[in-house]
Amino acid sequence: MLKNSMQYSHIVLQEIINKGDNVIDATMGNGHDTQFLAKSVGATGHVYAFDIQQDAINHTKDRLTQLDLISQTTLINDSHSKIDNYVSNPISAAIFNLGYLPGNNKSIITHFSTTIPAINSCLRLLKVGGRIAVVCYYGHPGGKDELDHITHYLSQIEQQEFSVLRYEFLNQINQPPILLIIEKK
Amino acid sequence: MLKNSMQYSHIVLQEIINKGDNVIDATMGNGHDTQFLAKSVGATGHVYAFDIQQDAINHTKDRLTQLDLISQTTLINDSHSKIDNYVSNPISAAIFNLGYLPGNNKSIITHFSTTIPAINSCLRLLKVGGRIAVVCYYGHPGGKDELDHITHYLSQIEQQEFSVLRYEFLNQINQPPILLIIEKK
Numbered sequence: 001m002l003k004n005s006m007q008y009s010h011i012v013l014q015e016i017i018n019k020g021d022n023v024i025d026a027t028m029g030n031g032h033d034t035q036f037l038a039k040s041v042g043a044t045g046h047v048y049a050f051d052i053q054q055d056a057i058n059h060t061k062d063r064l065t066q067l068d069l070i071s072q073t074t075l076i077n078d079s080h081s082k083i084d085n086y087v088s089n090p091i092s093a094a095i096f097n098l099g100y101l102p103g104n105n106k107s108i109i110t111h112f113s114t115t116i117p118a119i120n121s122c123l124r125l126l127k128v129g130g131r132i133a134v135v136c137y138y139g140h141p142g143g144k145d146e147l148d149h150i151t152h153y154l155s156q157i158e159q160q161e162f163s164v165l166r167y168e169f170l171n172q173i174n175q176p177p178i179l180l181i182i183e184k185k
Numbered sequence: 186m187l188k189n190s191m192q193y194s195h196i197v198l199q200e201i202i203n204k205g206d207n208v209i210d211a212t213m214g215n216g217h218d219t220q221f222l223a224k225s226v227g228a229t230g231h232v233y234a235f236d237i238q239q240d241a242i243n244h245t246k247d248r249l250t251q252l253d254l255i256s257q258t259t260l261i262n263d264s265h266s267k268i269d270n271y272v273s274n275p276i277s278a279a280i281f282n283l284g285y286l287p288g289n290n291k292s293i294i295t296h297f298s299t300t301i302p303a304i305n306s307c308l309r310l311l312k313v314g315g316r317i318a319v320v321c322y323y324g325h326p327g328g329k330d331e332l333d334h335i336t337h338y339l340s341q342i343e344q345q346e347f348s349v350l351r352y353e354f355l356n357q358i359n360q361p362p363i364l365l366i367i368e369k370k
């Protein structure tokens with residue numbers, strides 16, 4: 001089976017993450033990606049994970065503690081637009097899961113006015129060969145607007161410095177997420 | 186490095202082609218894809234390769250003969266819109282390389298009026314789990330028109346029966362090809 005956007009985001013990040021790397025989970029949510037990243041960087045690496053909702057921090061803390069992955073993780077209860085305040089080391093990878101926290105308040109959604117600055121911070125921190133995966137859910141109100149702004153922004157970044165790939169299923173009525181991958185050359 | 190559309194088309198086909206399979210190269214051109222397919226299906230499989238230009242047949246025949254891959258290949262000097270006249274066995278894969286034959290007459294281009302019927306024939310022949318890769322060059326006059334028609338056509342095929350993936354680099358000024366992949370569920 002062809003990989004869906006979420007599965008493919010993990011594959012393309014797994015290809016370039018090494019033990020000991022610093023990485024960012026820009027949208028912690030229920031901590032699935034944080035777990036994946038913490039396992040990938042190992043005990044000698046570090047994951048900086050962001051979310052504005054305390055629920056996300058709590059769920060992720062429980063999850064990672066149970067899996068003995070908490071020591072290589074910093075859970076940050078702040079907007080991903082403030083990444084620069086918390087991370088200064090070069091990163092090999094970052095992941096964004098845009099939309100709303102599943103099972104939670106659907107009125108709290110990500111918005112391009114903060115996700116684009118956050119992506120921009122990650123671009124500046126990214127090492128050569130590093131990748132950023134942006135999984136865009138866009139079926140909810142405001143989702144298409146965010147996707148369009150991010151796509152426009154990424155279409156114009158310097159092609160000498162970055163490649164931007166769009167990975168999208170076309171014939172699905174339920175608007176599955178679209179994956180954007182940025183790689184630093 | 187992220188795989189370009191041509192590289193990724195081979196990866197997704199390689200994943201599902203087995204020795205002994207029947208497959209189609211709908212746009213033989215200079216025979217690169219025919220060679221790849223003939224190697225993948227092995228001596229017990231078969232490649233049906235189409236091109237309307239005699240030059241393409243000649244180049245590909247020379248290439249495959251030198252590589253000892255000609256016995257598992259039928260080179261057909263006819264339009265890919267006539268696939269039904271030549272192939273009735275189920276296929277596991279097909280590839281299309283849309284545009285014009287590199288290094289040859291740029292006025293002879295593929296056109297949606299024949300490529301869509303050809304894709305449709307391949308969809309009917311495709312086995313469950315099989316894949317069709319359509320690599321769309323669209324920088325030449327007429328190319329964008331073909332891409333738009335094919336994208337529209339594939340966006341509407343039955344999602345219960347097929348998945349359609351679009352794989353595209355966004356920030357490139359030289360319009361690298363866009364890859365469309367159809368998988369039969």
